[in-house]
Amino acid sequence: MSLDYDVIVIGTGAGALVSALRAHDAGARVGLFEKGDQVGGTSAWSGGMVWIPNNPHMAEAGIDDSADEAVTYIMAMSNGLIEEKLARQLVEAGPDMVTWLEQNTPTRFQLIESFPDYHPEETGGKTAGGRSLECPLYPFAELGEWAARVTRGPQLDGSTRMGESPLGNQPVFGIDPAELERRKERDERGSGQGLIGPLLRACLDRGIEPHVGHSAVELITENGAVRGAVFETSEGRKEVRSGAVILATGGFERDERFRQAFLRGPLERYASVPTNTGDGLRMAMRVGAALGNMREAWWVPMIDVDVPGRGTTAWMINPERTWPRTIMVNPQGRRFANEATEYNALGAAFHVMDATGYGYTNLPAWMIFDQEYLERYGIAVHRAGEPTPAWLIEAATISELADKIGVPAHQLAATIDRWNGFCAQGHDDDFNRGDSAHDRYWGDRRIGAGVESTLGPIDTAPYYAVQMRPGALGTKGGPRTDVNGQVEHVDGGPIDGLYATGNVVSSVMGGTYGGAGGTLAPAMVFGWLAGNHAAETALARLALTN
Ligand SMILES: Cc1cc2nc3c(=O)[nH]c(=O)nc-3n(C[C@H](O)[C@H](O)[C@H](O)COP(=O)(O)OP(=O)(O)OC[C@H]3O[C@@H](n4cnc5c(N)ncnc54)[C@H](O)[C@@H]3O)c2cc1C
Missing domain, CATH: 3.90.700.10 (Succinate dehydrogenase/fumarate reductase flavoprotein, catalytic domain)
Structure with missing residues (x-):
């Protein structure tokens, strides 16, 4: 059967875009699909901070860190909910992802000066910061018509809020009005917009144009392997065949039955995009995914x-x-x-x-x-x-x-x-x-x-x-994934062709939040790993059958 793509990515948050980029650069033909009519998900509404222990910018600034220290820190907050091998993968692959993005895309990162970890006095924690990165302002004119198609959240007024403004990178207590005006005039955006902007640009440069208005409702399987997805669109249902699927559909916070079934206590309000209704979880459950961390949210x-x-x-x-x-x-x-x-x-x-x-x-x-x-x-x-x-x-x-x-x-x-x-x-x-x-x-x-x-x-x-x-901000329970971001089956072993990243998965962080950027970092790092693994396995399979 001919494939429409080697890899399809469902969702357009930061983890999704990084997966798409990495899969493309590993040689795959990539399709990117979004349920909403705008792209970027909650990632575009966010502060855009990314928590990467031992990152290259720390070394440049002379701040000491190591993978071991960071793993110790994460495990100190585990309460039995964190798998050490996933925590180690996060902290070991994170710096490589930062370097890869900076070398292969317009994405740039900078240290947020002295921003401590969230539990900095725990063993391995950093009281003087270094692990939290942000992107500099990004001129949205670079995105052409896509500039108007990146979603913007309700707390984005460019005023005084820490990391929540599209005009971003401002001190908590306000920003010089003249500088704000300059940013507005040039449509230079920071925070989550400053992260999504260059990632989206990099996708467009590779010919990966998001298909908006495509809501994934079902995975296509062949002998238990995932080989595409079915989308609901304004033109009816569409089947898209692919060698592998990466779910990056956000959490289930917007689905009342899932909230009631899984969460450990009341969740009364949500900061995420309204389209995060647990679709990825539902699809993964239908193909036998093992679930984890279901009680937790950010x-x-x-x-x-x-x-x-x-x-x-x-x-x-x-x-x-x-x-x-x-x-x-x-x-x-x-x-x-x-x-x-x-x-x-x-x-x-x-x-x-x-x-x-x-x-x-x-x-x-x-x-x-x-x-x-x-x-x-x-x-x-x-x-x-x-x-x-x-x-x-x-x-x-x-x-x-x-x-x-x-x-x-x-x-x-x-x-x-x-x-x-x-x-x-x-x-x-x-x-x-x-x-x-x-x-x-x-x-x-x-x-x-x-x-x-x-x-x-x-x-x-x-x-x-x-x-x-x-x-x-979103829930963080869902399909369990391995060190490659591949979804595990309830009976053990990976599900052939199915990967997931971001809030749709059982979070590597268990119940905790390591530092500013603690949700986007795992989404992006495991998206980066999943993109690579999905592309390599899909292409290897294709080579065998041709
Ligand atoms: C104000 C604010 C500030 C924040 N600041 C930070 C921060 O600085 N650092 C940090 O780490 N985290 C931060 N967060 C949290 C962070 O934004 C989220 O945890 C993260 O963006 C989740 O990424 P995701 O890819 O899982 O989901 P999203 O970015 O929400 O992306 C999911 C996408 O999937 C799409 N989708 C859903 N279902 C389907 C379907 N069936 N078919 C196709 N597409 C589908 C959705 O429409 C959405 O676009 C913040 C959140 C908020 C609200």
Whole structure:
């Protein structure tokens, strides 16, 4: 039977594009397919940071690292969920992928100065950074008509948000307006756009033009081997035959039944593209894929915000939690975690259960802050001086605030008194907020490099509360894959012709998040390995049959 392609890649996030590039350069004819009408997936909405331990730019900057150190670090956070051979493959292949992309495509990486790992005090962790890379600004004019076909996310306003702006690569507290204007005029984009832009350019240069509006619904199999996929398109169903298929269809966070079936606790909001409905998981299950890590997601706290022109929008709350003059409380009006810890780990705090009451101890959770906080930082799209929006609760006193959010007033007052005492003494005795280099980096470093960047009293009326929701960047359970990114069968051994990468797979990182870029890095590294292996095996098979 004649093949349409040697390798097809389903999805157009960063992992997908890297797979396509590598498969092409290994000699394969590559087809690239996307369900949405725009390309880039959540990867294009992201901060575009990539966590590559022992990367070549660290060496250039004289920062020490080694594969062994990085594997030790990852395994220290395993809790029995991480396979060491996959972790080792990630850290050993990562630097080679960076070099390969820089030598063969317009993609360039630079160090994000002093960005610590997310658990930097763990053995093998880096407190002074080096492992997190980002791409410089990319001029979208280079993409021609494709510039308008890269998806842009809801938090991309070019203002003050860490790594979430298409105009990107900005300090957390804003960017010179003249520089912003310059970037806008030239359509120079950073963050996830700065990553997807050059990868897409490299695909187009190789004649790999994404087929948008192609939703993969089924894998084509021959004697148990995967040999293509069926797509739903506006022109009807299309069968595409290929020697191998690489699934890069994102997580299952947008599918209610999968969420209910698999996740370890509530997931109420999603930061990903709406097309990530678990299609890859469904297709892989039908051909007998072994599954892993199904309970996990890349958790992140979110709030609901009314964004002018967009309506209610789920908004990630990351540096905002770490700045002084804010805490989080549970329905009892008590703090329940180090608010400044990394977002993924906070998922665990949201999922704590009360065995007696049989409910979630810390849900609903509330972020509490004062007027001084609002004046310094604002919150999401709201700034001090503007009328308080309906999604934000305001009260003249702590007691009134407690009544409005339904927590015991005496307890909320006691919690805030205790917090203010910790701020005065310079140490959070309950949750050690600010002890980690992570917390201090994410805090307001304009105030200082110590705990003052994150500890600050809540003492200036009026007071505010906003409900925090357990959200996710995407889920990270799915088909188990081997060191080549090949999907494993439930009965053991790889499934001939089937590969997967990104949030569709059982994550190499288990439940943890190594550092900024911890999701895109495995997607890209295993995409790079899968592209190569899929191409080589498909071409070798073809040579045998010809
Ligand atoms: C605001 C924000 C900031 C972030 N910052 C970072 C960061 O700096 N670093 C980091 O590592 N991570 C970051 N993340 C997380 C990261 O973006 C995701 O984990 C990552 O992009 C997932 O990649 P993926 O390829 O698995 O999925 P995606 O990039 O979402 O790609 C999946 C693609 O598959 C397509 N698809 C789905 N089903 C089908 C189908 N049936 N047929 C065809 N196509 C299909 C989807 O439409 C989509 O385009 C961030 C996320 C957000 C929202």
